[in-house]
Amino acid sequence: MSSPRTLKAPALDPSTVTARTSSAYPTEAFRRVVTGRSKRALGDALGLTTFGVNLTTLASGAASALRHWHRRQDEFVFVLEGELTLVTDEGEQVLGPGTCAGFPGGVPNGHHFVNRTSTPATYLEIGDRLPGDAAEYPDDDLRVRATSAGPKYSHKDDGPYE
Amino acid sequence: MSSPRTLKAPALDPSTVTARTSSAYPTEAFRRVVTGRSKRALGDALGLTTFGVNLTTLASGAASALRHWHRRQDEFVFVLEGELTLVTDEGEQVLGPGTCAGFPGGVPNGHHFVNRTSTPATYLEIGDRLPGDAAEYPDDDLRVRATSAGPKYSHKDDGPYE
Numbered sequence: 591m592s593s594p595r596t597l598k599a600p601a602l603d604p605s606t607v608t609a610r611t612s613s614a615y616p617t618e619a620f621r622r623v624v625t626g627r628s629k630r631a632l633g634d635a636l637g638l639t640t641f642g643v644n645l646t647t648l649a650s651g652a653a654s655a656l657r658h659w660h661r662r663q664d665e666f667v668f669v670l671e672g673e674l675t676l677v678t679d680e681g682e683q684v685l686g687p688g689t690c691a692g693f694p695g696g697v698p699n700g701h702h703f704v705n706r707t708s709t710p711a712t713y714l715e716i717g718d719r720l721p722g723d724a725a726e727y728p729d730d731d732l733r734v735r736a737t738s739a740g741p742k743y744s745h746k747d748d749g750p751y752e
Numbered sequence: 753m754s755s756p757r758t759l760k761a762p763a764l765d766p767s768t769v770t771a772r773t774s775s776a777y778p779t780e781a782f783r784r785v786v787t788g789r790s791k792r793a794l795g796d797a798l799g800l801t802t803f804g805v806n807l808t809t810l811a812s813g814a815a816s817a818l819r820h821w822h823r824r825q826d827e828f829v830f831v832l833e834g835e836l837t838l839v840t841d842e843g844e845q846v847l848g849p850g851t852c853a854g855f856p857g858g859v860p861n862g863h864h865f866v867n868r869t870s871t872p873a874t875y876l877e878i879g880d881r882l883p884g885d886a887a888e889y890p891d892d893d894l895r896v897r898a899t900s901a902g903p904k905y906s907h908k909d910d911g912p913y914e
Contacts, residue, residue, distance in 0.1 A: 600863065601838055601845050601853040636854025638826040640880040641803050643854075664800040668876060670832075670850075676763055683763050688832075691763040692798025692805075701762065714830060716878055718802040 600636065604645045607635045615656070616743045616751035620732065626652030626705075633716075641719055647712045648674065648705040654715075656730050657700040662723040665693040665715065667703065672711025674703040679728075695720075700728040762798065766807045769797045777818070778905045778913035782894065788814030788867075795878075803881060809874045810836070810867040816877075818892050819862040824885040827855040827877065829865065834873025836865040841890075857882075862890040 597603050607630040613621045626649030633643035648654060654667075657677060668690040676683045676691055678701045685691065685703075693701055695718075705711045723736040735742045743751055759765050769792040775783045788811030795805035810816060816829075819839060830852040838845045838853055840863045847853065847865075855863055857880075867873045885898040897904045905913055 597845055597847070597851060598842070600840065600855055600861070601847055601851065603851050632830075632852055633826075633828060633854060636828065636852070637856045637859075638828060638854050639856065640826045640882060641828075641878065643828050643830075643852075643878065664795075664802045666795060666798065666800060666803075666805050666878075668794075668805075678762065680760070683759055685759065685763055689759060689763065689765050690794055690798070690805075692795060692800050693762055694799045694801065697799075699762070714876065716803065716805065716828075718880065720802060 602632060602636055604630050604632055607632060607645075609647075614741055614743070616732075620656060620730065623653045623656055626650070627654065639719065642717050644715045645670075645712065646715055647710050648672075648703065649710055650705055650708050652705050654703040656727050656732065657702045658725045658727045659693065659698055659700050660695050660717075660723055660725045662695040662720055663717050663725075664695050665717045667691045667716075668714045670712045670714060672705065672709055673707050674711045674713065675706050676701060676703055695723070698726070700726070764794060764798055766792050766794055769794060769807075771809075776903055776905070778894075782818060782892065785815045785818055788812070789816065801881065804879050806877045807832075807874065808877055809872050810834075810865065811872055812867055812870050814867055816865040818889050818894065819864045820887045820889045821855065821860055821862050822857050822879075822885055822887045824857040824882055825879050825887075826857050827879045829853045829878075830876045832874045832876060834867065834871055835869050836873045836875060837868050838863065838865055857885070860888070862888070 609628040613624045615621045628647045630645040669685045679699045725734045771790040775786045777783045790809045792807040831847045836847050841861045887896045
């Protein structure tokens with residue numbers, strides 16, 4: 591997206607940040623949904639702690655996440671390149687560059703983005719880091735709680751996956 | 753930036769959000785620095801409360817703010833269009849589209865962005881809303897504290913402006 595630059599902190603060229611493609615989901619079937627997702631943690635790279643900022647690219651066919659909603663965390667997404675289909679309880683909408691979406695914590699409306707086009711789509715995603723967050727996955731036998739040791743996934747009945 | 757769309761919450765076309773051009777700075781000389789600045793409060797429009805998201809455009813010659821640093825608030829800026837000059841204690845850097853900057857709360861390095869080009873520049877700015885924030889302005893006789901009634905500006909010796 592950006593031409594090579596030599597920027598120094600507190601500025602940052604996102605292309606210098608290593609992209610993460612892994613997923614912490616507890617099953618291969620869940621992880622397959624986000625295959626083709628690539629996240630650059632810009633906020634962490636800049637030393638920010640009270641919210642996270644990822645520059646995320648979805649290859650054709652990839653999803654941002656399993657459809658979910660957060661009990662506490664506010665989330666914001668701004669589309670930079672390509673087209674993303676937003677899926678919520680109300681159905682689907684296509685978001686292009688320069689459009690955005692927001693998900694206040696505690697609103698039980700599961701959401702995710704899917705790249706249904708043939709070219710990559712890129713967006714910024716921001717989420718706060720208030721303690722005590724959890725997320726619910728209406729379409730899957732999954733829930734997650736934030737813990738000091740990282741996300742703790744379980745079945746809907748709170749039984750462990752592993 | 754975006755073509756007209758009909759998006760429904762939780763999605764949003766930023767062009768449907770009214771832009772604010774006013775400034776709360778206590779003197780005309782201070783307000784003049786940000787003349788040409790236009791902010792669309794996307795996060796507020798989407799019902800987000802734990803952080804703010806503004807889509808901000810600086811006309812030629814306008815600055816994002818007086819140079820300042822926050823005692824608590826983390827800030828993040830992502831350039832979308834045009835070029836912005838970032839001014840900090842270390843000097844100046846030019847940021848183009850797709851580059852970003854981050855300012856962790858409590859780091860006493862005053863910063864602002866100035867549009868030194870002949871065309872508008874647009875960026876996203878995100879800041880948390882943790883209580884107890886304040887900001888210092890190294891180049892000006894100004895400081896500000898966040899209060900429940902909004903920002904409270906004063907002289908550096910804490911004397912009131914009005």
